[in-house]
Amino acid sequence: MRTQQKNKGQVCEAGEQLSSMGKTWGDHETMTSRRKFLAGTGLLVLGAALKIKGAPATDHASSPVIDIHQHADYNGRSVESLLHHQRAMGVTASIVLPVGRQALALPPGSAAKGGRPIAGDNDACYRIAKEYPKTFYAGASELDFPDAAPEIEKYLKLGAVVIGELKAKVECDSAEMQQVYQLAQSYDVPVLMHWQHGEFNLGLERFHKMLEKYPRVNFIGHAQTWWANIDNENKDQTEMYPKGKVFAGGLTDRLLSDYPNMYGDLSSNSGLNALTRDEEHIRQFLTRHQDKLMFGSDCADTDGSIDACLGAKIIASVRRLSATKKIERKVLYENAKKLFRIG
Numbered sequence: 001m002r003t004q005q006k007n008k009g010q011v012c013e014a015g016e017q018l019s020s021m022g023k024t025w026g027d028h029e030t031m032t033s034r035r036k037f038l039a040g041t042g043l044l045v046l047g048a049a050l051k052i053k054g055a056p057a058t059d060h061a062s063s064p065v066i067d068i069h070q071h072a073d074y075n076g077r078s079v080e081s082l083l084h085h086q087r088a089m090g091v092t093a094s095i096v097l098p099v100g101r102q103a104l105a106l107p108p109g110s111a112a113k114g115g116r117p118i119a120g121d122n123d124a125c126y127r128i129a130k131e132y133p134k135t136f137y138a139g140a141s142e143l144d145f146p147d148a149a150p151e152i153e154k155y156l157k158l159g160a161v162v163i164g165e166l167k168a169k170v171e172c173d174s175a176e177m178q179q180v181y182q183l184a185q186s187y188d189v190p191v192l193m194h195w196q197h198g199e200f201n202l203g204l205e206r207f208h209k210m211l212e213k214y215p216r217v218n219f220i221g222h223a224q225t226w227w228a229n230i231d232n233e234n235k236d237q238t239e240m241y242p243k244g245k246v247f248a249g250g251l252t253d254r255l256l257s258d259y260p261n262m263y264g265d266l267s268s269n270s271g272l273n274a275l276t277r278d279e280e281h282i283r284q285f286l287t288r289h290q291d292k293l294m295f296g297s298d299c300a301d302t303d304g305s306i307d308a309c310l311g312a313k314i315i316a317s318v319r320r321l322s323a324t325k326k327i328e329r330k331v332l333y334e335n336a337k338k339l340f341r342i343g
Helices: 028-040 044-053 079-089 122-131 148-157 175-187 208-213 224-228 251-258 268-276 279-288 310-321 325-340
Strands: 065-070 091-096 136-140 162-166 191-194 219-222 262-265
Touching: 065 079, 065 325, 079 091, 079 122, 079 310, 091 122, 122 136, 122 148, 136 148, 148 175, 162 175, 162 219, 175 191, 175 208, 208 251, 219 268, 224 268, 251 262, 251 279, 268 279, 268 310, 279 310, 279 325, 310 325
Parallel strands: 065 091, 091 136, 136 162, 162 191, 191 219, 219 262
Antiparallel strands: none
């Protein structure tokens, strides 16, 4: 896999690169006080700061945005910085996805090939969602298979709205993964999966069998292998960010077309690459799958402006490439609102 350059400390593809933590954390009492102040004032100070930075004004009432793929404590980013980041993009509600204990046990800078983020676990996501209701919603995940299901269920009982992101080196149709799918069915929540050839969620070519076996479970595809396979001519599965012309009818395209319970998460470098590598194709792709695609950012910067932020670039691309305003609103807001029952 090629190494990507950092952009102002940005860490993409849910931790493909990791910078050292290098952050000074305030004591809990100080952090709590600051959070309450920000929440109580409606983030007026933040709004003024964004104007100074020249961020475009956003009418949240008429153009709300839901971000289905964020992380708490991402690379040491504070809650205040995350709030700043999301509002700079015009995001009105965000789903924060946890990292399992296996990933948290890795020393900073020593992630396994393919990368895992230094980011919050289930408890961190639950706490931020509880502290900022209707602004943040929690996901539930675990990387320690075969014992993932009990940990995930614990947080589903506490109100997690999605299982994910699932990012372990496990066959997608294994008995262990099917326990997770059964949990999703029981709790009526979607499952968000990071597809990366040879590394995470193995066997995309067989996944249609799971879609057929669990028709009441809504699955969301994300990451490199998922987006590389929009192309019917994608022959090299080890190429994570293919460039050039896209030939419609790839595996991802077919799964979205053929299965009502399959959705796509446009987050991270892989999503942006899919949006920008062949604009003629993606305009048709967005139209064809307008009811199946959702915006996610999955970036760790603190800025949120289009000059520095991956998520802002994805939003701008969706707005520019959508054939109609109706399609844009579905992708940026309505599809997520309906699927997660939030917003």
